[in-house]
Amino acid sequence: xxxxxxxxxxxxxxxxxxxxxxxxxxxxxxxxxxxxxxxxxxxxxxxxxxxxxxxxxxxxxxxxxxxxxxxxxxxxxxxxxxxxxxxxxxxxxxxxxxxxxxxxxxxxxxxxxxxxxxxxxx
Numbered sequence: 062x063x064x065x066x067x068x069x070x071x072x073x074x075x076x077x078x079x080x081x082x083x084x085x086x087x088x089x090x091x092x093x094x095x096x097x098x099x100x101x102x103x104x105x106x107x108x109x110x111x112x113x114x115x116x117x118x119x120x121x122x123x124x125x126x127x128x129x130x131x132x133x134x135x136x137x138x139x140x141x142x143x144x145x146x147x148x149x150x151x152x153x154x155x156x157x158x159x160x161x162x163x164x165x166x167x168x169x170x171x172x173x174x175x176x177x178x179x180x181x182x183x
Contacts (some may be wrong), residue, residue, distance in 0.1 A: 065107065065122035071141045072110065072119040086128075103159045108134070110172050139180030146173075 064073075064081045098120055102108040105153050110119045121134065123142050132151050135144040151168075158164045180183045 065101075069122040070143055072121050072143055073119060074119055105179055110134075110136075132168050133171045133173060135175060135177075137177035137180050138174055139176055143172075143178050144177065 064078055068077075075091060075098060078094050078098075079089070079091050082094075098107060098109070098118075102109045102120070103129045106123055108121045108123050110121070111117070119136075135146055136142070137144070155166050158166050
C-alpha cells in the first residue's frame with residue numbers, strides 16, 4: 062500500500078511493484094502481486110487499465126475520497142502522470158454520449174492518453 066500511495070499520481074504495472082519490493086528486500090513473487098492487485102481492483106481501491114500498445118495492464122491507486130469511479134482519467138504519455146477529469150464537463154459528455162450515440166460511459170477504467178503541460182513541447 063505504501064508503494065501505491067507514494068505513486069498515486071502515476072500509473073504503474075505489477076513489475077514496478079515487484080522492482081520496488083526487491084529493492085527494499087521484501088520477498089514476494091510476481092504472481093502474488095498480481096493476485097493482490099486483482100483483489101484491490103475488485104474492492105475499488107485500485108483502477109486497472111489496458112494499454113493500447115501491448116495489451117498489458119496499468120494500475121492506479123484510487124484514493125478513497127477521490128471518486129475515481131465517476132470520472133475519466135488522463136495519462137501523460139511523456140511522464141506517466143495521471144490527471145483527474147473532475148469537472149462539469151463529465152456530466153455534459155456523459156449525457157451527450159448517451160443521448161446522441163446511445164452509449165453509456167463507464168468511467169472506471171477509462172483513460173485518455175496525451176501530454177501534460179510539462180511534457181508538451183511548443
